[in-house]
Amino acid sequence: MLERIYRAQTAMSSACQTLGRQVNIMEVCGTHTVSIFRCGLRSTLPEKIKLLSGPGCPVCVTDQSYIDAVLALAERDDCLIATYGDMIRVPGKGGSLETKKTNNNVKIVLSSEDALQLAKDNPGKEIVFVAVGFETTAPATAIAVKEAAAQGIDNFSILSGHKVVVPAMRILLSEKNNKIDGFLCPGHVSVIIGYGAFAEIVEDFNRPCVVAGFEPMQIIEGLAEICRQLNAGKPELKSIYTAVVTEKGNPAAQKIIDECFDVADGYWRGLGKIEKSALKLKDKYSRFDAFKRFNIVETQGGERDGCRCGEVLCGLIEPQQCQLFAKSCTPRAPVGPCMVSSEGPCAAWFKYGRKKQA
Amino acid sequence: MKKGDKILLAHGGGGQLSDELIRHHILPGFKNDVLAELSDSAKLNLASSSICFTTDSYVVKPLFFNGGDIGKLAVCGTINDLAVAGSVPAALSLSLIIEEGFEFELLEKILTSIGETARQNDVDIVTGDTKTVEAGAADKIFINTAGIGTRLTGIDLGPNRIEAGDKIIISGTIGDHGMTIISQREGIKFQSKLKSDCASIAKLSRQLLGKGQSVKFMRDPTRGGLAATLNEICRASAFSIEIDETEIPINPTVQAAADMLGFDVLNIANEGKLVAVVSAESADDCLNICRGNGLGKEASIIGEVVQTCDVPVVEMITKIGGRRIVQMPYGRELPRIC
Numbered sequence: 225m226l227e228r229i230y231r232a233q234t235a236m237s238s239a240c241q242t243l244g245r246q247v248n249i250m251e252v253c254g255t256h257t258v259s260i261f262r263c264g265l266r267s268t269l270p271e272k273i274k275l276l277s278g279p280g281c282p283v284c285v286t287d288q289s290y291i292d293a294v295l296a297l298a299e300r301d302d303c304l305i306a307t308y309g310d311m312i313r314v315p316g317k318g319g320s321l322e323t324k325k326t327n328n329n330v331k332i333v334l335s336s337e338d339a340l341q342l343a344k345d346n347p348g349k350e351i352v353f354v355a356v357g358f359e360t361t362a363p364a365t366a367i368a369v370k371e372a373a374a375q376g377i378d379n380f381s382i383l384s385g386h387k388v389v390v391p392a393m394r395i396l397l398s399e400k401n402n403k404i405d406g407f408l409c410p411g412h413v414s415v416i417i418g419y420g421a422f423a424e425i426v427e428d429f430n431r432p433c434v435v436a437g438f439e440p441m442q443i444i445e446g447l448a449e450i451c452r453q454l455n456a457g458k459p460e461l462k463s464i465y466t467a468v469v470t471e472k473g474n475p476a477a478q479k480i481i482d483e484c485f486d487v488a489d490g491y492w493r494g495l496g497k498i499e500k501s502a503l504k505l506k507d508k509y510s511r512f513d514a515f516k517r518f519n520i521v522e523t524q525g526g527e528r529d530g531c532r533c534g535e536v537l538c539g540l541i542e543p544q545q546c547q548l549f550a551k552s553c554t555p556r557a558p559v560g561p562c563m564v565s566s567e568g569p570c571a572a573w574f575k576y577g578r579k580k581q582a
Numbered sequence: 583m584k585k586g587d588k589i590l591l592a593h594g595g596g597g598q599l600s601d602e603l604i605r606h607h608i609l610p611g612f613k614n615d616v617l618a619e620l621s622d623s624a625k626l627n628l629a630s631s632s633i634c635f636t637t638d639s640y641v642v643k644p645l646f647f648n649g650g651d652i653g654k655l656a657v658c659g660t661i662n663d664l665a666v667a668g669s670v671p672a673a674l675s676l677s678l679i680i681e682e683g684f685e686f687e688l689l690e691k692i693l694t695s696i697g698e699t700a701r702q703n704d705v706d707i708v709t710g711d712t713k714t715v716e717a718g719a720a721d722k723i724f725i726n727t728a729g730i731g732t733r734l735t736g737i738d739l740g741p742n743r744i745e746a747g748d749k750i751i752i753s754g755t756i757g758d759h760g761m762t763i764i765s766q767r768e769g770i771k772f773q774s775k776l777k778s779d780c781a782s783i784a785k786l787s788r789q790l791l792g793k794g795q796s797v798k799f800m801r802d803p804t805r806g807g808l809a810a811t812l813n814e815i816c817r818a819s820a821f822s823i824e825i826d827e828t829e830i831p832i833n834p835t836v837q838a839a840a841d842m843l844g845f846d847v848l849n850i851a852n853e854g855k856l857v858a859v860v861s862a863e864s865a866d867d868c869l870n871i872c873r874g875n876g877l878g879k880e881a882s883i884i885g886e887v888v889q890t891c892d893v894p895v896v897e898m899i900t901k902i903g904g905r906r907i908v909q910m911p912y913g914r915e916l917p918r919i920c
C-alpha cells in the first residue's frame with residue numbers, strides 16, 4: 225500500500241511542477257469529503273494540491289425555501305413528516321425539525337419504504353416524505369410512489385427535493401473565475417447514472433473527470449489520475465471504481481426515475497436556479513406530490529444570518545473563512561446545513577480539521 | 583401470572599398489587615438476606631470503609647438485542663463504572679419505572695437476566711423501588727441502578743497520574759454495542775451478524791489492577807465511544823494523545839454497518855470494554871493480562887500519551903499515514919442520506 229501511495233504522491237507532485245501553480249481538485253460528493261477528512265488525506269498531499277468540497281451533500285444543497293416548507297408542514301396537525309436523519313437539525317424559519325418535533329409529527333426513517341409503511345400505520349395522518357438526495361436516493365423514492373399508487377395509499381406524498389448532479393458541475397465551470405482543474409466524481413451516483421454521464425464535462429469544459437470509490441486508496445489514486453491527465457495536458461473521463469461502476473450505470477434504476485420524474489429547473493443553495501437540475505414528480509403522480517397537495521410554491525430562499533454555505537459549496541471559500549465557523553456556528557448550534565449534515569463540508573472541517581477543542 | 587398479563591398502574595400504587603409484584607416477581611430472583619428484610623434502607627457490612635459509589639439510568643430500544651437486554655445492561659453498566667474506578671463491586675440498587683400495559687412476560691425475562699448477571703458477578707441487589715406510569719409517559723421500561731464498590735488498597739487511579747509516554751490499551755473491538763442497537767432498531771440487514779459486547783469487565787479490570795501502580799487510569803468507553811473517552815482523558819490530564827488507526831480493533835461487520843450509515847466507529851458506544859492508560863514499561867504485560875482474559879482476546883495497544891503543543895488533542899495517524907484530529911462527538915449520530 226505504501227508503495228501505491230508513494231507513486232500517487234509522485235504523480236501529484238509532478239503535475240504541480242509542470243503547471244507551476246496550485247492545482248485545485250473538487251471532490252463533488254459529500255461522502256468523499258468525509259472520507260478525505262477521516263483518513264487525514266490532506267496532510268499527506270503535496271502542498272500545492274488543494275481539495276475543494278463541492279455541491280454533493282444532499283442536505284447542504286437543498287434550498288432554504290424547501291427547508292422552510294418542510295418546517296411549515298411539520299406544524300400542521302394533520303401531517304407527519306418522514307425524513308432522513310441528516311435533515312432533522314437543519315435550521316430554518318422558527319427552528320428545525322428537531323426543535324419542532326413532538327410525539328407524532330416527525331419521524332426519522334432510513335428509507336422511503338419506511339415512510340410508506342408509516343402511511344399504512346397512520347391512516348389518520350398525511351405522511352410527507354422529505355425526498356432529498358441525488359440519483360442515488362431518487363430510485364427508492366420512485367419505488368415508494370409507484371407502490372403507493374399501486375396499493376391506493378392516499379395519505380402519502382413526497383416533497384421532491386431530488387437533484388441531478390451534472391448540471392451543477394456545469395454551472396460551477398461556467399463561472400468565469402472558477403479555479404477548478406478537475407473533478408473527483410462521486411462513486412455511488414455513478415453506480416446509477418454510469419460514468420458516461422460525466423463525458424459532457426470533459427468534452428465541453430476540458431476538465432478531467434475521474435470516478436473513484438470511497439476507500440482512501442481509491443481517493444488517492446483518483447487524485448493521482450487527475451494529476452497525470454493534467455500533467456499530460458489531456459483531460460479524460462475515467463473510472464477507477466471499476467468493481468461497481470460501469471459506463472452506462474444501472475438501467476433499471478434510470479428507468480424507474482424516468483417513469484416517475486420529469487427533469488425540471490431546480491433551486492440550489494448557493495448556486496441559485498439551475499436549469500434541468502431537479503426531479504419533479506410526473507403529472508400522473510401529482511396526487512403524491514406534496515408541493516401540489518399542500519399548495520407549496522417553490523421560490524429561491526436566501527442564506528440565513530451571515531451563513532456562507534453557498535460559497536462553501538461552490539468551493540469559493542473554505543469553511544474557516546466563514547466568520548461564524550466554530551464561533552456562533554458549531555454542530556451543536558448550526559447556522560447553516562453544511563454544519564449539520566455529517567457530509568457537510570463545515571461539519572467535516574469542524575470535526576476533523578480543527579485543532580481547538582469544542 | 584397468565585400469558586399476556588400486563589402491568590397495571592395499580593402495580594405501582596403501594597397496595598396489594600404492588601406487594602404481589604414485589605414478593606412474587608421481583609424478590610425471588612435476587613435472594614439475599616439484606617433484601618429479604620424489605621426495610622426502607624439496606625444495611626450493609628462492607629469489607630472496607632473506603633468505597634466507590636455510582637449511579638446510571640438505562641433506556642434502550644430495543645429492550646432485547648443480540649448479546650443482551652436492558653437488564654443485563656443495567657447490571658453490567660454500573661458494575662463496570664465501579665470496576666474502572668478501582669473498586670470491587672459489592673451491592674446494587676435497582677429501580678424500575680414501568681409503563682402501564684407492559685407485558686409481565688417481558689418483565690420476568692428482564693428480571694431473570696438481572697438476577698443472573700448479578701449472581702455471575704457476585705454482587706447483591708440490596709434495595710430497590712418500582713413505579714408505574716401511565717401509558718405514553720415512559721417507553722416500556724426504564725431502569726436505574728446505583729452501586730457501591732469497595733476500593734482496592736494500594737491502587738491510585740486518576741488523570742493526574744498520566745504522563746507523556748504512557749501507553750493506551752483498549753480491551754477489544756470497538757463499536758459493537760452501539761452498532762448492534764442501531765442496526766436492530768433500524769432493521770438493517772447486518773443485524774444478524776452484529777452482537778453487543780454487553781458484559782461485566784470487573785474481573786478484567788481487577789486482573790489489570792494486579793499490576794498495581796503501573797495502571798494509571800481506566801475508563802469504560804460507553805456513550806460517545808472511544809473518541810469521547812480519549813477526549814475526556816486529554817481534557818482531564820492536559821496531555822495529548824496519539825493513536826494509530828491500524829492498531830484499533832474493529833469487527834468488519836461493525837465497520838460495514840457504520841460505513842453504510844455514515845457513522846464514525848470511534849464515536850459508537852461499547853458496553854463491555856475498558857480503556858487503560860498504563861506506564862510504558864508495563865504495557866506489554868498489561869496487554870498480555872487482557873489477552874489472557876476471555877473478554878480481552880483482541881486487546882491492543884492503540885497509542886500513547888504525548889506532550890501537548892498548543893491545546894490538548896487526540897490525534898490519529900490513519901491507515902494511509904495521514905493525521906487527523908479525533909473530536910469529542912456531538913450528541914447522537916444521525917444516519918446520513920445515501
Ligand code: SF4
Nearest residue numbers: 532533546553560570
Ligand atoms: S460555518 Fe456555519 S454559517 Fe458558516 S458557512 Fe458553514 S454552516 Fe454556514
